[in-house]
Amino acid sequence: MAEVVLRNVVARYEQFLAVDNVSLTIGSGQFVTLLGPSGCGKSSTLRIIAGLMKPASGSVLFAGRDVTAANAADRNIGMVFQSLALFPHMTVAENVAFGLRMRRASAATIEKQVKKMLGMVRLDQLADRYPSQMSGGQQQRVALARAIAVEPSILILDEPFGALDRKLREAMQVELHQLTREMKITALFVTHDQEEALMLSDSIAVMNKGRIEQYGTPQEIYSAPSTRFVADFMGMTNFLQGRVSNRDASGLDISIGEAIVRTPDLASVSDGSDVTFAVRPEKVLLAASDASTKAAIEGVIRQVTYHGDASRFVLSLKNGETMVALEKNDRRSGDRAVGSKVWAHWEPEDIRVFAQ
């Protein structure tokens, strides 16, 4: 396992700038996820690390060694493909052994390692099956075993769970999490699913338009998104306009219509400037209309949808903006019918402020 570093990597497809000056360090034994919408450059970045694509400029280092010019075959990586790409004409054991055979390992070593890998993914009984005779989850584990069998410098996973149904997907996520931590594998994971990224990663790089918008721990990315894009992508879907009416050492006052909301977030905005702030639907609290305070915004319920444990409310705010609130059904109080008036508020630390 090795530290993997990207330095100022740029990649283009014809005119399209796929990767725009990306620098990234994946610490040895770390599980790092590239997260972003399709077309954000995460797959190109992954292919550059794998050696399947050459960058236009910049460099790739494995354990301090520059491998920018090296082919995939010479990088000692393990990769799990979106389509899995199991070799259909080989048995499970032959698939897992393939990388070792290419490295000219001795027959005894190969046998021992294949046995160990199949034991690890609990497929010892199915070593002689062909991939087409296995379930989706089993095939997934074969692909994983094949990639890890060569003891790669880095394990690269390209949206491997995309085709699985929800339940299997969650089971595989738990398994991958456990496996990579136990074996202290350096891993790079690519996904567009933020829940998956949060659950699996030590660090997440959120990508947009070929750049890394934010690189941090799941907690940082989730609770303190540094850009509007990251906030939106991580589920902070309410964006409201306001103006900084007071700035002091402990935070900001933002006026939005008649309401003034307080936040300890000291974003780099000056007193009197227009700002956008974001708040998650599940952090929005609804109060009955008579509980008027300065820190709440008046609105009318436009739509109610039931989601089992919670209900989702679409509000029209007094200043004309729309807001979504997600409220647990067991802590509801007061009238929540369409057309009724409510006051939306939240805890000061639950909002993030962005300059305009």
Next chain:
Amino acid sequence: MIAAVQRQAFWIWSAALYVFIMMPLACVILASFNYESIQSVPPAQWSLRWYGEALRNPNFTRGALTSLLVATVATIIATPIGVLGAFGLWKSKSRYKAALDAFFALPIIVPGLVTGISLLIVLTAADQATGNIKLICGHVLIVLPYVIRTTLASLTQFNPSHWEAAETLGATPPQILWKIVLPIIRPGIVAGMIFGFILSFDDVNISLFLVDSRTVTLPISIMSYLQFSFDPSVAAISTILIGITFVSTLLLERLFGLKRIFAGG
């Protein structure tokens, strides 16, 4: 109302077409079971007599052996050439790729007559070739386009991730071709071989110019037999050929799916 009429017209038209295509085959098969020495459908008296006659006719048996030998050797020679050609076309980024693809299909497009005459002129000029060698040269040209076609069709279906997966596991391009690509596309290659083999075995056009008195293929010997006699032994040998072709076509469908071959890539 109009739709119903249209549907019926279409159905009748299709049925008529199938009858038109299948009728001669049915007639040949029926005629082969005749006892009399004249062709009649349906036979007045049923018998396997003419199968015996046909299999005892040395012209037919020697012809069948020649055809078998020529088709087998031609297929063995054409297959590696065709597979390598298909690999080349597959990996090629040349702007002449489409032109080359069409070029390799030329033996199918150019009338067999022309190919036969050209080969006759060339091989006579070379003057060394015996009947078998001449026939094999011609029949390699028959088999080659089919092997290229079906191999290329399989290659275009090949999942590029398989290549990349092998690459990330440390395989070199020759190793990937040999251990991954070739086994995966094998059904396509085999289909092309069977297809080419059948067409070589059946061929008259090209062979007509390349046979000599000592080496005659089965279709040619059937033709010359017909010039002097018109008994049901010809129907019997034809029925045997229909049977062999039918079985190989079924095999082909099993291995590869005929649709994929003709849809191409």
